[in-house]
Amino acid sequence: MNEPESQDQADCSRDPAAEGQNEQAPAEDQGGSQGKTLRQSPEERERAAHLSKDRFSLPAKVPGYVMVRSLGEGSYGSVWLAQEDNTGKYVAIKFYTYRRGLDWSLLNREVEKLAELYTSRNIISLQGVGWNSDPPYYMMEYLENGSLASFLDAGPLPVPEAVRIAKTVLQALVHAHGRGILHCDLKPANILLDDNYEPRICDFGQSRLSNEQSPSLGTLYYMAPEQSDLQAVPDARWDVYALGALLYHMLSGKAPYRTAGNEQSIREKDTLEEKLQTYRELIQKSPRPAEHRKVKGIDRRLVDIVDRCLETDPRKRFPNAQAVLSSLIQRDQYRARRPLIALGIIAPLLLVLGLIPVAGAAVNQMVSQFRENLTARALKSDLISANLLSQNVEHDLQDRQVQLVELSQRTLLRDMMEKVQNDGSESLESYGEIAAYLQQEKDLVDEKRDSLGREKDTSWFLTNANGIQVWRDPPRPTIGQDFSYRDYFHGQGTEYEKGKAPASVKPITHPYICQAFKSDATNQWMVAVAVPIWDLKHDRVLGILARTTHLDQLLTGYDESIRGDSEKIGDRKIALIDNRDGKVLAHPRMTAENLRSLSREEVDQLVLKDNHFDQLKLFRLTEKKGQRGPIPAVISDYHDPVEAVFSEDIEDNIWLAAFAPVGNTGWTAVVQERRGLALRPVVEMKNWLIEYGLIVLVTSCLLIFTVWYFVMRVLTERRGWDWSRHQQEKKSDSVTPVAN
CATH class of the missing domain: 3.30.450.20 (PAS domain)
Structure with missing residues (x-):
């Protein structure tokens, strides 16, 4: 197996909550595409200097595994690529080298969630945990194709590929939500790609149980506006918004609302609360993102799905990942039926159009014969x-x-x-x-x-x-x-x-x-x-x-x-x-x-x-x-x-x-x-026949379109009303929302 030269596996394990508390949340996932360096506080510079020391020193030995190389470091510690002695299989080992209470809580939370979700093939699998090691660690499967973020650096994805990845991520979210787990930090860096380029969700460090009351900060421009409140209660619609931002990024090549002006506005704030407040205001006041509408080959249904996921008002958003997945499946079903629907419309029309020359020839022959007889x-x-x-x-x-x-x-x-x-x-x-x-x-x-x-x-x-x-x-x-x-x-x-x-x-x-x-x-x-x-x-x-x-x-x-x-x-x-x-x-x-x-x-x-x-x-x-x-x-x-x-x-x-x-x-x-x-009389008869023929033609076309209108109403979703949105709005109307 070829050894990859990437630290995407490490990137997927960064701790957004810790970064947010260290005022790094606005800089998260900045990437090299912006070409600008954020202004750091003294604490941030000290932390960066600490992280840069002895990058390649091995934190600990793991019995049965040979450490190959470091994949990267974060605020929690470092991630190493290791190879099992007996099988030769590669794994990624995440060491929590900075033994603080926060690190232990992150380790416990992430291990707990990964252990709970091991049955999902669309979520990174947990291979083992070293609680008694110094420092402690856990092992996860190694995916050599790296993260989705590295692919998006090269530009947007084709529409079918973006939809495929979104559907797989949604399946993972549906599985997680079904177990009562909210990811709360979905973004391209937290999506890994296996050998077949199938996506896997990783980094559950910011995840919350659905009944938890503690806040969880995600990554700017993927984080729902209401999530950026330090008093916010976790909600499944946070992951829905993040999925919409992820799909928007895959289609258009950049995250929604991410502009140089917005970056500068957030960077100018000093405290985390001010940065988060500015982020909320920018999203609330900015025009709705529209770059995805310009993508070649995109259809109206997909545009509507993205727009609804990115609704700033959570009551108008899809209520959960299952609702988004159902909409995408319905879209696929509609697109699969389009040739049949088109054939059902075009075939009768072609039949009608094919009858026009025959009818025209019959009319001309009738008129000609009538003209000859009358003459x-x-x-x-x-x-x-x-x-x-x-x-x-x-x-x-x-x-x-x-x-x-x-x-x-x-x-x-x-x-x-x-x-x-x-x-x-x-x-x-x-x-x-x-x-x-x-x-x-x-x-x-x-x-x-x-x-x-x-x-x-x-x-x-x-x-x-x-x-x-x-x-x-x-x-x-x-x-x-x-x-x-x-x-x-x-x-x-x-x-x-x-x-x-x-x-x-x-x-x-x-x-x-x-x-x-x-x-x-x-x-x-x-x-x-x-x-x-x-x-x-x-x-x-x-x-x-x-x-x-x-x-x-x-x-x-x-x-x-x-x-x-x-x-x-x-x-x-x-x-x-x-x-x-x-x-x-x-x-x-x-x-x-x-x-x-x-x-x-x-x-x-x-x-x-x-x-x-x-x-x-x-x-x-x-x-x-x-x-x-x-x-x-x-x-x-x-x-x-x-x-x-x-x-x-x-x-x-x-x-x-x-x-x-x-x-x-x-x-x-x-x-x-x-x-x-x-x-x-010949002219009058011909005009009458033409008029009668047009009436028959128009009536036939109206009949065809009327029949297919009701057929499509049965076969396709009713776009003006769907059950999930109705139930969610009904529920939201009965509960007074918490002010941000």
Whole structure:
């Protein structure tokens, strides 16, 4: 066995009471870390000189043992390392070389307590006593790892190690308190470490029986404030405070309240009573120690245990060592259960969180399916409306055409036209009788349409076989002008520039609905229904009779009936599209007032987007082939070019649109409704599902936390109230405390 080079075994046997009575109590366990020397009285200097004499002289021989070396000296005498002859086992022998009454009482007390506590493996064991030796001695086991104080000189211990040592020390205190013995001087120097670094309590020189009334001074900064009173009665809570100070030291690296200022304040006092009084006042007035709270890895429960051990009011302190040990065990149990508790909370939460994507996917699928169904239903409804609109527009134009055909075939009109041309004088005045006749017929038609609530024609007019306008109602300065360049005159499907019609153009020979053209006055698109007037022999065309209307007037009668209640079925609109180039011909926003603000070129730019126009051409191609195949007659993301110009809310310009051809006019009727409004039920349903899902999620989380709250209340200690503290406070309230 290697021989240690330490006097920690001796340090554990110093006599704090004697040091206190020799005014050494404030200097106890000062250590080299402070770097200061206390001012000594003459008596102290004399005592120090005595102790330094003949340090290595052997006090006495012990039969059966070989003295190896001195481990140190104190006010009681010296401690030597010895080896048993027979077994080679090392022991520490404590000689009481200064034979005074106090020394005998210390020897008797320490031997008595060690003998009583020999069954505890956490208390230094007594090996033998030499009462009759000169000087007397007792032997104790030798622990080569020395005292805890030597380890703390290097700095604080890790939290788990500090708690382990504290629990073992508490077990020793519980054993001692159970035998009615209070240590009264617990500190790092009185904790020895065996080969496995298990702590053992030593130095019971200041210990008291629980029923004793004599005071016992401990070591400054480990001694409870009420213990520093020379009239104090021993109390188990003194050891509780010392244990808290020991645990605080192990965690933070220094004893609580130990500062240079406090050291100086105590050192300046002359008498023991003054020093002790100053110590009490410093602890009572100083802020609660908080260095342990800054230790990395410390938990709130351990902080609370240390704080309660260091309560300056003994009534608020743990009542005994068993209560502290129970709290540490409960802390360990709680920490051991934390993974299970965390798993019990996290697992349901992970399950809930794992269900969120599944629920989200289900909601999205449900919403997507609902959107598709609602879109299909809305487009189907729009397609029905578009077909109805196209049929109505076609029938309206046909009615107008039929009326003109019937009028143009009347013998009276043809006869009057033939007479004018046969006379060779085609002045405007020569058409006066014809104009009166046509005016009469127009008035009858207008009256009939008015009675039916239908829009009147914009104008009626008559041109001769050369395209010269000879009559118009309402009258305009256009009478007498050449309109042979107009499509309604020659029926070639195009508009020539004014005055630049080819000489080869001839008047139409069959009833004709011309291509749309822009009004010179309003920039609105118009259409003319024209019929030829033949001579009586049906050999030549005598003139062209036509009636015009603005295209938006064709939609007026159907706009409100198709739009219906826009607040319920969406903001619906109807329009007409030119199949040739995708130009918008009629639209609710294409009023005369709006179009006057645009140039003719800007009006021509109100056309469908390329992708929509391509879809429209494919649809028209399919219609011509008579096939209802994969090309739909609907668009679910239609961008209205007119709304893009005249609407303030450009971002809301996405529509559901259905298309239907208008007979042989070359137009397509459009019924459109704002997609956002049409699909509002989808948004409302999605919001409802999300809201309902959040309610379920929050409810589930609250349920989980509620269940675990009560589970933890059962599994863990109730921190706001515990039985030991309640019983102690109840007992303290019934007994008037002794004033310090």
